[in-house]
Amino acid sequence: MASNFHNMHRDWEDQLPPELEGHIVQQVNNLSVFGKVVELFVPNALHTAARLIGGDNGPNDPAGADGRYSVDDWRRPPAR
């Protein structure tokens, strides 16, 4: 048998505003889009920032892990 507590709770449950679902679904969608944008652009932005401060020249750069170029690279003049 339902107690007075349960009856009271059920009465309040029935008063849930129906428009709330729409608001929440909209926020969930917004967050999802924001998450996808972050996932897509942030790694590239970080990579660009790293390149700008000289931390990483990208996978196609002929420099080694220490940032020096190979002496065999004919495109670069030898160091003086």
Added chain:
Amino acid sequence: MVATDKKTASPTDSELIARYLRTQNTHDFTLLYRRYAGKVYAKCITMLSDNALARDATQDIFIKVLLNLARFNEQSSFSTWIYSITYNYCIDMIRKKKKVPLIFTEDIGRVGEKPEVEVPDSVLLEMKQDRLEKVLDRLPPGDKAILLMKYIDDLQIKDIAEVLDKSESAIKMQIMRAKQKAQSIYDELYETDPLDP
């Protein structure tokens, strides 16, 4: 066959969460919302005694649930987890907005001191619904939360302790104090008509 159909028709909370985390499909979260929104809203209204605040709180709680869904580790059921977010959110909101100095009837840390009389459950369970609402309205928010967890959510002492981050003995004591406080409020409000519960 019937069992399979039933399973297809209504996936469990854990299945919905796993599916949402995997696919980010809004529909899965909407199903979770439909399952719990009413209960969360009812708790918010009982705790905050204000429809507009309860509506905003319900919205904030579901966004909080969404953002923390990946952290849900299934040590407790999803319902216990979401109710714990709800109660703690409401208690924090009351602290901030209403500036209520007293969250529990007495300091929850005073475990050693027993209340003089233990009020039987029947005193609360046999109150008329409108009277019960008025009594709950006058209780400190922590006491109200503890009584809702015990009598509506049917949570065990250890679950209530986990939700409020207190020891089990402190919670037992707090339940006794909350019931005693509820009875004294009831006596105060209805002393002219005490025989009609």
